[in-house]
Amino acid sequence: MIRFSNIFLKFDGRQVLQNISMDVPAGQTQVILGGSGCGKTTTLRLILGLLHPESGSIVINGQEIVGLTERQMASIRAQMAMVFQGAALFDSLTVRENVGYRLWEEGALDNESIEQRVAESLRFVGLEDTLDKMPAELSGGMKKRVAIARALACKPKIILYDEPTAGLDPINTHLVSELVCRLHREEHVTQIVVTHDLECAYRIADRLIMIHRGEAIFDGSVDALQASDDPRIRTFLRPEEVLAEPGCFPHKDGGVRVVPPMSEKAEQAPA
Amino acid sequence: MDLAVTRIEDTLKGYAAAVQDFAQLCVTAAAGAFRRPWYVQETIYHMNRIGVGSIFIVVLTGIFTGMVLTLQGAIQLEPYGAVPYVSKLVSASVVRELGPVLAALMIAGRVGSGIASELATMQVTEQIDALRAEGTDPIKKLITTRLIASLVMVPVLTVITDGIAMMGGYLIAHFSLSIDTFFYWTWAFAALGPMDLVYGLLKPLVFGFIVCMVGCYAGITTSGGTVGVGHSTTHAMVTSSILILVSDFFMTKLFIYWGW
Ligand SMILES: Nc1ncnc2c1ncn2[C@@H]1O[C@H](COP(=O)(O)OP(=O)(O)O)[C@@H](O)[C@H]1O
Ligand SMILES: [Mg+2]
Numbered sequence: 001m002i003r004f005s006n007i008f009l010k011f012d013g014r015q016v017l018q019n020i021s022m023d024v025p026a027g028q029t030q031v032i033l034g035g036s037g038c039g040k041t042t043t044l045r046l047i048l049g050l051l052h053p054e055s056g057s058i059v060i061n062g063q064e065i066v067g068l069t070e071r072q073m074a075s076i077r078a079q080m081a082m083v084f085q086g087a088a089l090f091d092s093l094t095v096r097e098n099v100g101y102r103l104w105e106e107g108a109l110d111n112e113s114i115e116q117r118v119a120e121s122l123r124f125v126g127l128e129d130t131l132d133k134m135p136a137e138l139s140g141g142m143k144k145r146v147a148i149a150r151a152l153a154c155k156p157k158i159i160l161y162d163e164p165t166a167g168l169d170p171i172n173t174h175l176v177s178e179l180v181c182r183l184h185r186e187e188h189v190t191q192i193v194v195t196h197d198l199e200c201a202y203r204i205a206d207r208l209i210m211i212h213r214g215e216a217i218f219d220g221s222v223d224a225l226q227a228s229d230d231p232r233i234r235t236f237l238r239p240e241e242v243l244a245e246p247g248c249f250p251h252k253d254g255g256v257r258v259v260p261p262m263s264e265k266a267e268q269a270p271a
Numbered sequence: 272m273d274l275a276v277t278r279i280e281d282t283l284k285g286y287a288a289a290v291q292d293f294a295q296l297c298v299t300a301a302a303g304a305f306r307r308p309w310y311v312q313e314t315i316y317h318m319n320r321i322g323v324g325s326i327f328i329v330v331l332t333g334i335f336t337g338m339v340l341t342l343q344g345a346i347q348l349e350p351y352g353a354v355p356y357v358s359k360l361v362s363a364s365v366v367r368e369l370g371p372v373l374a375a376l377m378i379a380g381r382v383g384s385g386i387a388s389e390l391a392t393m394q395v396t397e398q399i400d401a402l403r404a405e406g407t408d409p410i411k412k413l414i415t416t417r418l419i420a421s422l423v424m425v426p427v428l429t430v431i432t433d434g435i436a437m438m439g440g441y442l443i444a445h446f447s448l449s450i451d452t453f454f455y456w457t458w459a460f461a462a463l464g465p466m467d468l469v470y471g472l473l474k475p476l477v478f479g480f481i482v483c484m485v486g487c488y489a490g491i492t493t494s495g496g497t498v499g500v501g502h503s504t505t506h507a508m509v510t511s512s513i514l515i516l517v518s519d520f521f522m523t524k525l526f527i528y529w530g531w
Contacts (some may be wrong), residue, residue, distance in 0.1 A: 070403075078406055092403070
């Protein structure tokens with residue numbers, strides 16, 4: 001369904017993605033793990049064609065998208081929806097207009113069917129009573145769920161999520177991960193979820209890929225990830241073990257950097 | 272030394288790239304006006320916001336400009352005994368220069384910076400990306416609609432400013448300088464010719480274009496979170512004000528050269 005091969009991308013002369021490859025079969029949920037700033041959002045933006053890679057190929061549903069123009073991308077984007085990190089609801093529109101935005105814009109359905117789809121999508125995320133609210137009146141968790149409803153309304157084959165649980169309370173975190181699971185089970189949507197929330201990742205992932213400083217350092221199942229002895233992965237999964245001593249910080253290559261209290265000189269000890 | 276040269280070179284290259292991006296955005300936005308979908312409602316909404324929203328400030332600008340011009344003009348004309356003809360001076364300077372420029376500067380402050388901050392906020396909260404993801408062309412939806420609205424409303428607002436300024440001039444001329452009503456208006460219109468239509472409409476069209484496009488460009492190229500929004504807003508306001516003054520000079524020069 002979605003295949004990344006040897007993607008390279010630079011921003012302002014800095015290599016942000018290096019040789020990323022992944023393959024997401026139809027109907028599967030792929031999780032992309034990684035610390036902040038490692039290039040997760042960038043990966044999603046590449047899939048949507050909002051950015052173009054320097055080299056490499058991205059194939060969606062059998063079609064190569066690298067090199068397509070904005071207008072040629074339209075038919076590809078029509079099969080996809082994205083839940084942005086900050087929800088990215090249009091603040092000048094009501095929840096109803098946000099959720100039905102694409103359907104109204106396309107104009108392929110009559111008004112009544114669109115209203116029905118909007119209500120259905122909002123029911124799916126449990127927010128059927130917010131129809132006429134403005135985004136500014138919603139809490140962070142509700143915004144995320146409305147963003148999911150907006151993604152659902154057009155019945156896409158692919159949904160991309162950018163840190164769907166970041167900054168949410170435990171209840172909303174649970175609700176959002178449950179929604180992702182339900183979409184997988186009931187609607188067989190192909191999903192790519194970017195996150196650094198491990199609990200959520202373990203729950204929803206069919207496959208995981210971990211990115212560290214723009215490089216994919218792991219690709220496999222949840223079990224294989226937990227069994228990995230790569231120091232960078234261990235630090236990410238169990239920082240409380242690896243960085244147990246006071247004054248321990250992760251080293252950029254995966255080891256532990258010990259900063260002794262006050263004036264003593266810092267020394268480096270590979271883990 | 273070498274470092275300084277490299278820095279200057281980089282800065283210049285940066286400016287050149289920005290100018291090129293800006294020109295490209297202008298072309299794309301203008302071309303958008305000739306392709307479906309039209310977003311008529313959106314355009315009307317922006318016309319309403321730009322036009323109705325700015326009437327108050329252009330009325331104030333117009334009336335005080337007209338009044339002060341009349342006061343100063345009368346002092347200058349006094350030695351020649353030409354005070355009664357002050358309306359000729361007021362109408363010529365208002366219609367050709369002060370009306371379009373002052374209205375455009377006020378609109379740049381109110382509308383241009385508003386456009387910049389609105390689009391900048393949409394940019395940093397990923398709403399513009401969301402539009403693209405939803406299959407909408409953000410340039411058409413956000414910029415072309417505002418451009419059409421500005422191109423229509425800035426000339427209208429300028430005509431209003433001109434009219435109000437001449438009214439303001441009349442108030443002073445009539446009540447403070449005791450100039451006859453009929454005399455005032457006759458000479459006010461005597462100063463105007465067909466070329467003033469060109470001045471009066473071409474200039475505001477250009478200014479409307481500048482205010483809108485500079486605001487939009489600053490908005491959509493915003494980066495760096497909320498700090499970036501503030502920066503873009505200020506930048507839009509300063510850049511469009513300077514461009515208005517500079518382009519006014521060159522337009523006047525050109526019109527005079529063509530003998531208008
Ligand atoms: N438009 C951009 N211009 C320059 N640098 C960028 C841009 N977008 C992202 N970056 C940089 O690329 C890196 C990866 O960003 P991102 O994919 O957003 O990380 P994250 O994994 O936290 O989502 C970051 O270091 C970020 O600073
Ligand atoms: Mg991110």
